Structure formats: C-alpha cells, structure tokens
Amino acid sequence: MATDALRAQVASKWQESFTRLNQNEPGLVGLLNFSQAWNIARECVRPRSLEEPDALTQYEKPTFQASFELLNKCRRLPILLETFLEDMRKRFPVIKAEMDQYTLDYQRTSDTIHILNLVLRLLQWYQKWIPRPELGATLQSAFVLSFQTHIFSSLSPTFVRGFKELCASTLPPVDSDTILPEPNPKMWEAFEILGLLDRYENIIASVAYEHIETYVLTTCAGHWSESMLVHLRKWMADKIVPWMMLMYGRTVTTTNDAQSMLQNVGSRFDFHMAKTLCDLRTQEIFDIIIDFPDSTGALQDLRDCLHRVDQRAALVHALRKANQKRLLHPGADTRLILTQYVATIKCLRIIDPPGVLLFKVADPIRRYLRERPDTIRCIVSNLVGDEDSGDSLVDESEPIQPLQQSELEEYTDPNWEPEPVDAGPDFRANKPSDVISTLISIYDSKDLFVKELQVLLAQRLLAITDDNSEKVEKERRNIEILKIRFGEAALQVCEVMLKDMTDSKRINGHIQSHKESVIHPTIISKHFWPILEAGEISMPGQFQTFQDEYAKEFSAFKPDKKLRWLPHMGTVHLELQLEDRAIEADVPPLEAAFIELFSEQDVWTMDQLITKTGLSVDRKAALKALLTWVDLGAIKEVSEHTFKLLEVAEASTAGRELRAATTSVVELPSALSIQQQQAEQMKLYWKFIEGMLTNLGSLPIDRIQSMLRLAQGYDQTVEQLGAFMEAARSEGLVITRDGMWRLNPK
Amino acid sequence: MASISSRRLAKELMEIKNDGCPVGINLVKADDFSTWWFTIQVMGESLYKNEQFTLQFRFDPQYPISSPAVQFVVTDGKEAPVHPHVYSNGHICASILGNEWSPVLSVIAVCVTLQSMLASCKEKQRPIDNDRYIKHAPENPKKTRFHYDDDT
C-alpha cells in the first residue's frame, strides 16, 4: 500500500544515493567509477593467502589512493571495513589450523622451536593482512584489534606453556658463565606486534622471577664465606637487564625512559632477588651460625636483604625452630649448645645490631641452658681456659670487662634510640655486652659461677703434685683476669686458695730444710676451699709415721697451729722392692695404704684391708685400688676378694710388669679413670649397638643414644657414646659417614 | 663494701631463719642490715599476759662492737609495756643495752633478756621520771645515759 508520499520518499532516497555515488557525473559514469573504486579498494584490503602477491604489486599507489578517496567521498569506508573484518573472520580458520598444528608439534616434541615458528608464522599472516598505513589509522587499528582477538581466542594452554618455556630459553643459563643465547630481536618484535607482550606480561615476568630464583639458589646455597649480593647484582646488571631491555626496552628511545623503566621493573626484580636470597639464608641460618665466622658474607647479605625485604619474623621463627630441633635436645652436648649460642649472639649482632632478633631467639636457648646441670661448669671451665673445654667461647681479642648487669634505662643517655618496632614489651635494649656477661646473665646471680670457679680451681690446684709454681702462676693470672669480670671481692676466696699454694711451698721448704720428709703437703685454709669429697683413711705403717712427724715439725714451726690431714687426697710416688723386681708407681693414697699393709702380711681379704684403713672406705673404691696392684702385677686374687702378694713375679704377669714399671695410675682429679670405667660399661652395650646397626642399617648417634636409653642401667651421655663409637671405628668395627654410623661390612 | 655489721647480721639472720626464734619472739621485718623489728610476748603467767609488743633494733656499721639501739615501738597504735624500766616513748633502761653490752651478745640474746625483764616484773608502772624524761628524751635511746639502779 505504498502511498505516493512513500513512493516519493523512496525515490528521493534513491536519487540521493545515486547522486552521491554518481558524483554528479553525467549519466552513469559516476556510478561506474564508484563500482570500480569499490572493487579496487576491496581487493586492496582482502585477506590474502601468503602465496598471493601483495595488493601493492597489483595496483599503483595513486590508483588505490584515488579509489579510497572516492569511497570516502561516498561515505562508503565503514562498509568496506565491515566487509574486510568479515572476510578476515571467514579466512581465520586457515590460520587457526596452522596454529593448532604448531601447537600439536610442540606438544609432541616439547621443542619450543614450534612455538617460535608459530609466532613467526602469525607475524607473517599479520603482515600480509595488515592494511597499508596510507589507508588510515582507523582501518589499521581495527585490524590489529580484530586479529589479536582471533589469535587470543585460538591460543591453547599448551601454547601458554610453550610460550613461557620459549621466553625462559632466551635467558642466560644459570649453571655456567656461557654467554647469552643469541638474542633474537625478531622474536621479541613479533611478540610485541602480536600483542603477546602485553597479554602475557605476567608470564614473562614470572619467567624472569623463576630464573632469578634458580640462579640465586644454585649459586648461593651453601656459599657463605663471601657476600653474594654484590655478585648477584652484577649478574642482574650483566645478564638480566639486557634481557629486560629486549622485552621492555623496545619502545624506549631516550636514556631517561630507559632509566625509569629499569628503575620500575628493575627494582621489582631486585626485590625478588633479595627476597629469594633472604629466604634461602633464613632456611640455612642454623648452619650459617655453625660455620661462623666463615659465614660472615652470608650474614652481611642477610642483613642487607632484611633491610629491603621485611622477613625478620620469618627469620626468628626459622631459627627458633631449627634450634629446637637441632640444638635444644638431650643429645646435644652442653658445650655445643653454648658454642652455638655464642655464635648466635655474634651472628645476630651482625644481622641486627639493636639486638631484637637476638632477644627473641636467645630466650628459649637461655631457658634451656638454665635447666641443664652442667651449664655453669661448662661456662666456667671455658672461662679458665680448661684444655678439655674445647674452643674458647671468648675471642682472645674481646676486651675483658666487668660483668654488665642489665640496668634500668638511662634517661639521660644522649645516645638513646627508640626501640625497634618489632621489639616485644619485655625486650631490653641491652647495651651490646660482651659474650661472657651475656652467658653469665643466663642466671640471676653470678654467685653460682663464683662457686663453680672455686671448685674448678680447687681441683686444678690440688692436681699440682710437684712444686710447680709455674702452674700456680698460671692459675693466678687466670684469676686476675676473672677478677676484672667478677670483681675483686667475689674472687677473694680464690685469692686465699692461691696464697695457700705459695704458703704451702714456703712452709714445706722450711720444714724440709729442718727435717727432710717424703711428704710434700699442700696445706689449705679450711673455709676457703670448696667442700672436698669426704673420705677417711687411716694410713698404716710408715705413712702414719711420716704424717705424724711432719705434723710435729709443722707445729714446731707454727706453734699456734696444727695440721689435719685429708688422707684420701693427694698422690704417692712409691717403689715396691720385691724379690725379683721393683715396681714403681704413682698411686692414690688408698692404693698406697693397701700395698703398705701387704708389706706386713702377704695375704689379705678385702674386708680386712678396709678394717685396717679405718672402715669408712667404700668397697668399690677398695676393689679398684686392689685391681690397680693386680694390674701392676704386685698382687693377685687367689680367691674371691682375697689377695696375695707376689714376691716373685708370675709368668703371666712377667711381660706386663715391664710395661707397668712406671705406669701412673693416679687420677687426675678423678676424670681419667671414670672414662675408663665408662668404656667398660660401654662394652656391655656393644652387643646392643651391634644388633641395632645390623637391623637398621645406619643410624645417627642420637638415635643410637635414645635406643640405648631403653636398655637397663645405661647412663652414658651422648658424648661418651660418641667417644666409644669413635673407638669402635678405630678398631674397624663400625664406619661413619655424614654423621651416620653403620657396621663395617668387611 | 660490706660493713662489719652486715656480715655479722647476715649470720644472725641466717640462724633465725634456720632455727627460728625462741618462744614468744617473732621476727617481723629484717629487709636490710640497719633496722629490724620483732614482736615480743611474755609466755606463761605474767603481768603482760596476752599483750604483744614490738621491738625495734637499729644497728650502726660498728655492730656488734657498738650496741644496737633498741626500743619499743609506740607508733601505729602500738604501745610500750608499762614497766618500771620502760618509758612511755618506748625507751628502755637496761644495762645490757648500755654499759653491759658485749659484742658476744646478739639480737636474739637481747630479745630474750628483755622478755625475761618483763616476765619478772612485779608491778606495772612507768619509771618515776617518765614525764620528765620523755620531755627531753633524744630520738635515739643510745644517747641517753641511763642510771641502772637495780637488778635488770
């Protein structure tokens, strides 16, 4: 029902279009021109196959420019664009098929070359299809957008994986110093053109992160002696920055741009590097501390990293955990714990001078040490430079200073600094005190140390059997040094002990000059020496005589004083003159008393001997004393606990006697023979250990220790066990490797 | 540096802590070596039955060469026992605190002596010169030259 009006309207529309297309040309000429221009323009932007020649070879530049102008005039360019995009969509499956093929090839071979080829192939298509710049930005940008959309919607997860791998392969290998793989600028260009850089920025960054991580871990793990941070930063500058430039720097033209780009991206990478190193060192911290001071480099790195990355809490946590697991258990020797604690103090002072970390880490160690019975002894024997106490906890270089008591905050201190933010409420900003003060502050009072010091000094002084004033002088120097730490008054008692030593020597000199005696006593001041182990022996025969004579001479020299012997202490050097031989030995008094009795009578039972020497002698000690003489071939056990003097050596003991002729069986303050006793006990347990290792293969020492604990009567420390295992090793019974013990398979 | 008195007092205090005080005497406070307080009661039948007094000892660094300053506490509602040798300000006229002091005496020995001084009292009354004395009495009873007139 077209009305006239409608008809007229259509007619006018048509006329209008016609006029536009015809361009006011006479007749249909304009229309024909348009039609030709349309065809040319379409041909120009038609998505071609790669084999087809470019449109440029088909038409002269002026020709298609004219065509486009004409279309533009007729406002037909949008239609052309739509048609172009539609053509692209129709042709894209060809590309998609190729992409799938490449992806498949990659999946099959895992060779990233297929991914690279895919990308380069896409670039070819892209370049083939992209409208010429002369055709205007609109057309080009519409193409880029559409092309990328098609690509992205066609890329599979497999491609993403391959792409990541491809990126990674462009990084310098971590395990050697080989030069960068030949940079392939074309590839990065392709990434950029195809929009892969933007789309996969995170993936590329993660490639770099992972690469940095791997590099840090391979180069730095276990390398603690020197600072790695400098090396790592150099590596970043040499190897990673050029790579970053390939990726991020392509668009950069001025050096200023490059700088800010590097600052931005580079600082992210640097942060990641620092964090990785920090995590690594945190993981390694316990062993780093063990290695100190050879691990100073690692500690400095950790300090620098912690400034950049806030991982302090993690460090504290890791170290506390490691300490709990590896240090604060019954199998660890107290000396070891102390050594590690001291090392921890020194190490954490490097990492964190204010001491917050140390405070948090030290607390459990200190609490643990406080519970250990031998902690004080360990510290003290270290203080006095006991040979057995292993490495000194104190640096020779560290100045000796008075103990520092934790003091209240000094409000007038001009150097006061606020406490670090992560300091807990009970944190004491302790002035960096010396190691000894720190150790001693484990306990509330230093009195315990002074007491222990006395005991130790007493043992050492009483072990001096000859007129060795050099040894006394050494102890004196020691005490002088300790006075600086503990104060004069606290060590007054030690002073008296030392004076007793010199007085004894002087008095003895006088008495000997007056009336020579075999006794050379150390005369001590009762209340100034630690309570010495009790023990009464009444010395028989000539011993008694010598004692009395000497005491008489003493009282003559010091009329207002008398001597009270401590007969169980000291050493006797004596010679037994037997029918066919002489035996010379250094023995404790009880041994001497017993053998003296044998000079009166050839056969004694143990009980008789005990009765003769004052009844208070312990049976175990008596037996031990007798065994000493049995070992030396002087007596033998004829029936249980009955012993007979051997005036003439017996065949079986003849060889022995030679060896034993000048044996010293004296106990250096009862340490040596205890070791021997322990060795005896250990032999009983060898069967257990042997069975254990047969069944379980190899075991660490603390496992062996904990299993032996289940055995009845076993009371050896892990160090004693260690010494035993060491002995077993030298006998070829066991072998050890990396702290694991196993039976020698021979 | 520890003074002579502190070493001796430390020993006395140790003994008190280990062995306890004699019956009727209790250590109240001995936080330092300058002033100690004891409570003292007279056991058995006496004029002071059910009464409790507080003794204060003050030591100078020369103790035990010099005697301690001993008096009954008369502050905080406490009162001195009514006794012919005890002034109402707490000062005590007892020879062992004055010219008969001997360094072999001890704090506990003083307490025991004062306890028996009270126990043997026959009549509760203040010293005759009480009013005159307390008017001019020095703060420290050691500054007073007492005249020891009888058998305390």
Added chain:
Amino acid sequence: MKVIIKRWHAVAQWRWDTGVSSDDGDEEGDVCGICRVPFEGCCPSCKVPGDDCPLIWGECTHVFHMHCLLRWIGTAASNQQCPMDRRPWVTAERKVKNLVPGAGAAAPSAS
C-alpha cells in the same frame, strides 16, 4: 716386700691450736664470739686467714680473732673487759709471743 715412698703429695688443713677442742671431726669448728666467723676464717676486716688474721688468747682462756678483740677493747664501752666474762682482759703470753708483741696494751683500732 719393702715399700719405699719416694714422694708423697699430701693434702692437709691447718687449724688453730686453741687448746680447747682436740682433733675433732669435720665440724664447723669454733667461732669467734664477736664476729661469729670460725677461727680458721678471718675477721670482718680481713681478707686472708691465718697469720694475717691471728687469734688472741686471754688468760681467762677465751679466744677471739685478734682484730675483733682489739676493736672491742678499743672502745670506751668495753672497760677493757673480756666480752665473755667481763673480767679485765689480759692477753695470755703463751700462744701469742710470736704473733703480736704486747697485744694486751694495743691501741684501739676501731674508729
């Protein structure tokens, strides 16, 4: 068999011969009545025992650290009496002749 002692390193304690307690056990021993420190210890003003801090014997048989007694005797309050029995102090000659010549009349050492 003959046992020949070549050398004997022995250990002994010295004691004051106070003449009172004979060779007893290992008890605390007698203390000075003034400072309550054992005789074999030293008086409060000394650091080293023995000859440096000797005893003083009275004719009354009472014994003290010499320094303790002199401190006491040096005070007006002492009236020169023995702290134990309040008899005039007379130093016994027997024991101290080697140690303190004329200790009986010694000047007060207390401040």
